[in-house]
Amino acid sequence: MKSWxxxxxxxxxxxxxxxxxxxxxxxxxxxxxxxxxxPFVNIAGGWDPGQASALGRLVAFTLAKRF
Structure with missing residues (x-):
């Protein structure tokens, strides 16, 4: 298996x-x-959800205020 x-x-x-x-x-x-x-894993779904996300790229914006 190739590295990811x-x-x-x-x-x-x-x-x-x-x-x-x-x-x-x-x-x-x-x-x-x-x-x-x-990478492909020979289990249902083809990927290991403990090691990777099926979502691909994910972008999050945050706004926080410290009091």
């Missing part, structure tokens, strides 16, 4: 302005940036 090493990316920025926006953080996370298919 997807690339994930997670970037965030916290605002430290001292005003009402202080503690606000914005972020983006990308799982499986290159949208690589997981």
């Amino acid at each position: 090493n997807p690339i994930d990316l997670d970037i965030s920025y916290e605002i430290q302005s001292g005003g009402i926006l202080d503690g606000l953080s914005l972020g983006i996370a990308v799982t499986n940036v290159l949208d690589e298919d997981p």
